[in-house]
Amino acid sequence: MAEFNIANLKEASLAMAVVASAPGKVLMTGGYLILERPNAGVVLSTNARFYAIVKPLYEEMKPDSWAWAWTDVRLTSPQLSRESMYKLSLKNLMLQCVSSRQVLFESRNPFVEQAVPYAIAAAHALFDKDKKDALHKLLLQGLDITILGCNDFYSYRNQIEARGLPLTPESLAALPPFTSITFNAEEENGQNCKPEVAKTGLGSSAAMTTAVIAALLHYLGVVDLSPLSKNEGSADLDVVHIIAQTAHCIAQGKIGSGFDVSSAVYGSHRYVRFSPDDALNGTPLQEVMAAILKGKWDHERTKFSLPPSMNLVSILTYTIDVSLHLLGEPGTGGSSTPSMVGAVKRWQKSDPAKAQETWRKLSEANSKLEIQFNILSKLAEENWNAYKCVLDICSKQRSPTAVILQSCSRNSVKDSYTSFILFVDNDVQAANYFVYAVKWIEQSTEPSEEAVVKALLGARSAMVEIRNLMRQMGEAAGVPVVLTSYSDFTNVLCYNRTANVFFSFGYSPERYIDLPAMPCNGLTLYGFCKLNIEPESQTRLLDATMDMEGVLLAGVPGAGGFDAVFAVTLGDSGSNVTKAWSSLNVLALLVREDPHGVSLETGDPITKEITAAVSAVHIE
Incomplete structure (x- = not known):
């Protein structure tokens, strides 16, 4: 043809x-x-x-x-x-x-x-x-x-x-x-x-x-x-x-x-x-x-x-440097969204109380991120000069790094512009982290600029919380799989069908009691397979990305998995991110946010695509 x-x-x-x-x-x-x-x-x-x-x-x-x-x-x-x-x-x-x-x-x-x-x-x-x-x-x-x-x-x-x-x-x-x-x-x-x-x-x-x-x-x-x-x-x-x-x-x-x-x-x-x-x-x-x-x-x-002067950067994640162990080229070793959704639904049925609590916290964190972005859009509209000044400066600096100082009750934590509070909840208690945002906070010389910095940090901490909760959900929704050898998994559960006895190595057998037996010479091996909503390899890449200059936040889109990650960058800092990703053998797409939906085109699609591709490449 x-x-x-x-x-x-x-x-x-x-x-x-x-x-x-x-x-x-x-x-x-x-x-x-x-x-x-x-x-x-x-x-x-x-x-x-x-x-x-x-x-x-x-x-x-x-x-x-x-x-x-x-x-x-x-x-x-x-x-x-x-x-x-x-x-x-x-x-x-x-x-x-x-x-x-x-x-x-x-x-x-x-x-x-x-x-x-x-x-x-x-x-x-x-x-x-x-x-x-x-x-x-x-x-x-x-x-x-x-x-x-x-x-x-x-x-x-x-x-x-x-x-x-x-x-x-x-x-x-x-x-x-x-x-x-x-x-x-x-x-x-x-x-x-x-x-x-x-x-x-x-x-x-x-x-x-x-x-x-x-x-x-x-x-x-x-x-x-x-x-x-x-x-x-x-x-x-x-x-x-x-x-x-x-x-x-x-x-x-x-x-x-x-x-x-x-x-x-x-x-x-x-x-x-x-x-x-x-x-x-x-x-x-x-x-x-x-x-x-x-x-x-x-x-x-x-x-x-997205608020003004913020950009979406997205990449595919492939097999890269061995030190990062990042695997999963889409179509070959990527993640199956239907199977991941199925695993989460089974977890919801098996542990409804825990699932409901996790979803409540995740919904709140999602709302926090949306609210902070809306605040930033409003601040940009009300005082563009102050907003643009803060973003220009922050785009050239690394984002604040979370440092654990102590675990304490919420009542003892004071919120101010010189420190920002990041809450990370777990099953036992709320662990409070002080996030010293010195480099960003120092740039704010008036209340309008301080408000921008606070909203930026609020968006960042909300994404950190979202990522943490998504990882927790992935661990809780992990599904057992039949093992081919002990070396395949670190946590192994053995089931002897003849004796009807479980031998547990790392995990309680109760969570597998309803599994159909698939014996091999009277023995079936089960391994606990964590649901990789944010795989460890992606976590390392995302953490490294969030530590780059001008990166506000980063995460896995949608249902997560090995397929892709995204970042939201400030100003023109996106080119720094794509260069760093390229050095890790991952390929940044030419994708940016365009808030417009379906439209009638009046020109040649090929000409439009050439223009879009050229404009998406940042030329130093």
Whole structure:
């Protein structure tokens, strides 16, 4: 298949082409908690975007097209060298794949396959008879859909190393926009392999689904995306959101929290999930689409974005220097979010009191971080000069380091601008740490500057508390696994099925009593496997990152695991972080926060991506 070229769009049907884009996401707070109402999470939308281009497949209707019960749909994904042809039933909107071309393996795209009929069903539900006739005529020209994802949605480590380039943002920016994704060779048993290039966890399926649905709805005349830059809370966006959430749930075969779709539509915000029943009402398609659109979705959304002069930096974490033991390239040794969520849910059922208390503390810590960021945004608005002065100075200095001085009661701790209190709760008592913020505090010469420093330290301590609680949850939700040898784990539990006796080495056998026996010669070995929400290797990297100049905070996004970490930096200090990460053989993405959600594009996506890639690279 020929490489995608924007010139392919410059034909008679170009005037009718619609290009829409939707952003990827980073879930900064709310991992696991966001799955249940009324817990909230803060999700940041990014400058990595998925594009969908929709135009007529045929320049005009064929003379006998009025008698057709089906129309043609072509889906092209140039990065995967994939082109599929479908027949769309104009009666029940069923989509059938009739041919598919791909270089290395056959693969369907369930998200687009659901997006197309759901978008058209929405048009049928909202249009009167005259508009339905026009819709029918438009559909008879067929649909030509092209999807393109920014390079940041995928890992291109192999391509960079193959070119002999260093693992730096500059090397990423040197790749052509929408670089083709290569695939592994077939396995010996003939089964198809997954793409060699792993995803980066930015929510590609949600961004793609949203972009396709937004482009289709605008193309069909259901919504008008053009004025959205001035009104990000419009009813048209709500329609895009409802259809995208429903189609995405059906494509996944499950109902997730929906924060990734919500951020793809609305951009950065504070999110509380919808009730799970809301999305299931989307089937059967034709009968209840009107009810879906008229129904009241109970998700909650509050505007949020990082305060001014703060930047999001994100990386993938791969096998790096042995001294750090950082493992887990996404797609090869990364973390499975569904399995991690399942482990946490099992822990909630087995120890509800402890789980509820941990979630309460984590929810409070999440709220603290959000509040401090909102305070900083307000301080920037009220006194920009004082705010900017503090951030400029702090961006060139290392952040305060926590030093344990003593353990004491909360009543004996005094809060002041010359010391900051960091509370870290455990099962026994609250241990209070004085955090001497001398370097930052010394820069504040007036109350307005002191307020900025205090809020910065408040945000930092809140993230430290979040990380601590997430690690505690990972340890508590650890699941037993069958061992292949004693050397695999340091904590071993043996179970002799014949004697029905547990031999415990490090952990109480009671927590494994309900496990099915899997004996080997009468003996089954179980090991305690900690749930790696923040693996030790990530902890070392994050601690080192938070000790760098200009770094406010750092953490693992979403459900955590080995896949990625993020940092929030002050001013222009992000380049220092990416250089330090590169020296550890980890690759910083070109991702930054972009608070805007789905949008209608008026220019060439390739040109836009080149500009974005260049601007993301800091030139000394």
